[in-house]
Amino acid sequence: IAMLRAPLFNPDIDLLESTSLIGAIFNASLQIGSSIGLSIVVAITTKVSGGDVSNFDGYRAGWWFIVGLAGFEAMLAAVSLWRHGIPPERPDDEKTLETGADTPCEKPSA
Secondary structure: OHHHHHHHHOOOOOHHHHHHHHHHHHHHHHHHHHHHHHHHHHHHHHHHHOOOOOOOHHHHHHHHHHHHHHHHHHHHHHHHHHHHOOOOOOHHHHHHHHHOOOOOOOOOOO
16 A cells, blocks of 8 residues: 555656556555465465365355455555545646646547
């Protein structure tokens, strides 16, 4: 959260130039978090069910772990974003987006 939030609250960073960096950080976080989360769920499932795939207690325990983790992440995001409030307005970026100047996907004039 802090890696993604830092550019939003720093007025010196141009968001139009740092979107690829923010996207790369977000994608890397998702990949790493998914692999770690999946390995934890598999470990919980295997430990509870004892390797018996017909026993659904392990799947239930893994599901509750995911629900608890999602609830914890939602509370963490709410608390960390609530402290800082709404990001400051950036009139430069809005003007740039309205005029279409300096955008990477600018269409050539016909």
